[in-house]
Each structure stands twice: as structure tokens, then as C-alpha cells.
Amino acid sequence: MDSKEAIEKLESILRIIGLKRNEIRIYKLLVEKRKGMRIREIQKELDISERSVREHVLSLYRKGLLERELIQRGWLGYIYVPVPPGELLKRIKMSIIQKIEELEKEFEE
Numbered sequence: 001m002d003s004k005e006a007i008e009k010l011e012s013i014l015r016i017i018g019l020k021r022n023e024i025r026i027y028k029l030l031v032e033k034r035k036g037m038r039i040r041e042i043q044k045e046l047d048i049s050e051r052s053v054r055e056h057v058l059s060l061y062r063k064g065l066l067e068r069e070l071i072q073r074g075w076l077g078y079i080y081v082p083v084p085p086g087e088l089l090k091r092i093k094m095s096i097i098q099k100i101e102e103l104e105k106e107f108e109e
Helices: 003-016 021-033 039-046 050-062 085-108
Strands: 066-072 076-082
Touching: 003 021, 003 085, 021 039, 021 050, 021 076, 039 050, 039 076, 050 066, 050 076
Parallel strands: none
Antiparallel strands: 066 076
């Protein structure tokens, strides 16, 4: 399986866990670019509003799909990098297993 095919399969899992279309586009862009990007760079690349990019990036960051690095180049800001897909899959899997185990305990009582 090539990396493009793998990314498409990952995309279907991201949809299943409830990510929005533009959240998936942002995550995929960062994975494909293999480098951190600023909000404005993401906005220009995907041609969506800067406000929308900010909201989606913050959502992805809070959900643990993105990490950020503080940069200082005459100004302070963040660049966002994706959690590597393999690591992300491990996190999703662990989260699902944990939720199933919690439910099993509920039904045993």
C-alpha cells in the first residue's frame, strides 16, 4: 500500500471519529508537507478563511492531532505539526479500547 492510499484510509477513520471536513484537510496537508506550518500558510494553501483555519487548528490541537511549537522571528507565533499517523492510530485505538472497557464495567454492574 502506498502512502497516498494509507492517508485515504486514515481519512476514513478520522471521519468516523467525528472530525470535520476542514479539520481532516488541515491534518492531511500537514502530514503531506512533512513540516510545521503557520496559520496563514495553511490558510493560503487550502484557500479557506484564516478564522476558520484558526478554529479548526485549535480543535485539532485540543483533540491531540496537532502539536505546536513556539517560534520567534521578530514576532511570536506558533507553527503546527501533525502527530505522526502511526502515533495517532495508537492513540485512537487506546481511546476506543478504554471506552469499551468502561462500558463493559457498566454493563457488568
